[in-house]
Every structure is written in structure tokens, then in C-alpha cells.
Amino acid sequence: MNIGPDTTPGNAPSSGGAARPADETQELFRRLRWEHLREAGLPEAAPPVCPILKLLKGQKALVTGASSGIGRGIAIALAHAGADVAINYASSSTDADAAAEEARRCGSAALVHKADITSEAQVESMFATVIERLGTIDILVNNAGIQDDAPFESMTLDQWNRVLAVNLTGQFLCAREAVREFRRRGIRPGISCAAGKIIFISSVHDLIPWAGHVNYAASKGGLAMLMRSLAQEVAPHRIRANSISPGALRTGINTDAWSTPEAYRELMRLIPCRRIGEPDDIGRATVWLASDDSDYVHGTTLYVDGGMTLYPGFASGG
Numbered sequence: 001m002n003i004g005p006d007t008t009p010g011n012a013p014s015s016g017g018a019a020r021p022a023d024e025t026q027e028l029f030r031r032l033r034w035e036h037l038r039e040a041g042l043p044e045a046a047p048p049v050c051p052i053l054k055l056l057k058g059q060k061a062l063v064t065g066a067s068s069g070i071g072r073g074i075a076i077a078l079a080h081a082g083a084d085v086a087i088n089y090a091s092s093s094t095d096a097d098a099a100a101e102e103a104r105r106c107g108s109a110a111l112v113h114k115a116d117i118t119s120e121a122q123v124e125s126m127f128a129t130v131i132e133r134l135g136t137i138d139i140l141v142n143n144a145g146i147q148d149d150a151p152f153e154s155m156t157l158d159q160w161n162r163v164l165a166v167n168l169t170g171q172f173l174c175a176r177e178a179v180r181e182f183r184r185r186g187i188r189p190g191i192s193c194a195a196g197k198i199i200f201i202s203s204v205h206d207l208i209p210w211a212g213h214v215n216y217a218a219s220k221g222g223l224a225m226l227m228r229s230l231a232q233e234v235a236p237h238r239i240r241a242n243s244i245s246p247g248a249l250r251t252g253i254n255t256d257a258w259s260t261p262e263a264y265r266e267l268m269r270l271i272p273c274r275r276i277g278e279p280d281d282i283g284r285a286t287v288w289l290a291s292d293d294s295d296y297v298h299g300t301t302l303y304v305d306g307g308m309t310l311y312p313g314f315a316s317g318g
């Protein structure tokens with residue numbers, strides 16, 4: 001399979017930030033995002049369009065769960081920043097291939113790899129394959145995660161186990177393989193001053209309790225201590241570990257929360273910045289956290305949430 005940059009005419013690397021779909025749905029959503037602000041006399045809350053700097057040239061990244069949603073946004077942003085990317089996916093090869101195509105249009109090499117991150121054997125084999133094909137891995141973005149919600153009393157053990165398996169155990173298995181590769185290889189002078197970077201994609205629900213989602217919130221709370229304990233352990237080896245905790249992002253995991261005017265208005269009550277996040281918002285933060293610009297940032301959680309963790313209810317109460 002071709003993993004080189006796409007040089008097809010018309011598919012030249014974009015000079016802007018991560019690409020945005022410009023279709024009709026996007027236009028409808030833009031109006032929905034704008035209307036409630038206009039009514040309230042507030043300025044439009046539009047996402048950034050400035051170009052992503054080439055901070056990751058020569059680096060190799062693996063992003064789990066990257067065929068859609070936040071993971072896809074991250075993979076594309078890393079490609080814009082000059083990294084070659086491996087796109088892990090669990091089910092849809094069509095979506096993964098499309099994400100890889102888009103990464104190639106940024107001028108990067110991209111490959112796709114199907115693996116269930118809850119399987120130790122599949123994770124080991126994914127790392128072996130990606131390292132063989134890209135040469136090494138400098139950046140792991142531990143993104144894959146699921147939700148399977150239920151009221152506490154009716155939550156099944158299977159729902160509990162599945163969410164913990166993907167969101168926590170899967171991130172452990174991938175981080176362990178990454179650390180093994182970073183320790184084996186050491187620092188690559190001229191590429192990065194760190195031997196490797198691991199970025200855990202968590203959630204505001206590693207902090208905000210979430211009724212009806214105890215399996216999800218518990219997995220993200222666990223992730224916070226997985227990341228911090230790992231960061232403490234691997235720091236002397238020049239391996240950096242940090243988390244990004246997204247708030248409400250416009251992806252398929254939470255369509256119900258943003259896809260109608262009523263739901264969107266209700267959601268905005270929880271977001272002081274008054275706009276839903278885009279996968280590109282997380283992509284941009286990931287680029288910075290993976291780059292040497294943040295070399296002294298270690299063991300922290302960066303909340304990329306439009307202020308969701310600021311207890312917005314207290315803006316007019318308390």
C-alpha cells in the first residue's frame with residue numbers, strides 16, 4: 001500500500017489549518033452556531049483558521065481511533081505539522097483510508113492499521129508493523145475511546161468492562177509499547193529533544209462527575225492517574241507524558257447534544273466560550289503538546305473545553 005505523500009494535482013498540501021468540510025451540512029451548522037449568539041448580541045464564536053506550523057517535521061506519530069472524530073482531527077493536524085502518521089482504526093477501513101488520504105494531501109506519509117487496542121497481541125503487532133514501516137514512533141496519541149451509557153442500576157457488567165477495556169486498558173497497552181520503543185531507540189538528535197511523547201486523550205469527565213455515565217467517568221478518572229504515575233516513572237528517560245481533556249466536541253459520540261437548535265442552546269449553557277469544540281481544536285493542542293515547544297510540560301492535563309470546567313452555573317448563581 002502507498003504510504004507516501006499524495007502528489008496528485010489538485011491534492012496539494014493545504015496552506016491553511018486542518019481542512020474543514022465545506023458542504024451544506026457544515027453551512028447549516030454554522031448558522032445554528034451563530035444564531036443564538038446574534039440574538040444575545042454576542043460576537044460570533046468561530047473556530048481558528050490560522051495555519052498550523054510545521055513543528056513536527058521528521059517525526060512519526062501513531063494515533064489510535066483515528067478514522068473519525070477527534071482522532072481523525074488529531075491525525076490531520078499532525079500531518080499539517082509535518083509528521084508522518086499511522087492511523088489506527090477498529091472497524092471502518094473506508095473512513096481510515098479517507099483520513100490517510102487527507103493526511104497525504106498535507107504532504108505527509110500516512111498508513112492505516114486495523115487493531116483492537118484491548119488485545120495485547122494486536123497492540124504488539126500494530127507497534128511492530130508501524131515501526132517497521134515508518135522506521136520508529138516518536139509520538140503516541142492514545143485517543144481511542146468509547147461511551148456506553150446507562151443509569152447506574154441498570155448498567156451491565158459487560159458495559160462496565162467494555163468501556164474500561166477500551167478507555168483505560170487499551171491506553172495502558174499502547175503506552176507500554178510506546179515506552180518500550182522510546183527506551184530502545186533513545187533521543188533522535190535534530191528531530192526532538194525528547195526520546196518520545198505520549199498524549200492521552202481523556203475528557204473533562206476526568207474531573208466533572210457525570211451521572212448516567214459512571215463507567216466512562218471512572219475510565220477517564222483512572223486515566224488521569226495512569227498518565228501522572230507513568231509521567232513520574234519515565235521522565236528521567238526523556239519520555240514525556242501528558243493528557244488532553246476535551247470538553248464537548250462536535251463528533252459522532254455526542255450527536256444528540258449538538259445537532260438540533262434546542263440541544264445546541266442547552267449545551268451552550270455548559271460552555272462559557274459559547275461554541276462547541278471541533279476536532280481541529282484538539283488537533284492543534286496535540287501538535288503543541290507533541291512538539292519541543294512544550295518540552296518542559298510533563299505530567300499535566302490540558303483542558304481544551306471552551307471553559308466547561310469553570311463551573312459555568314456559577315456565572316449567575318452561588
Ligand code: BGC
Pocket residue numbers: 147202203204205246247248249253254257
Ligand atoms: C464525551 C461527550 C460529552 C463531553 C462533554 C466527552 O468526554 O465523550 O459525549 O459531550 O465529554 O460532556
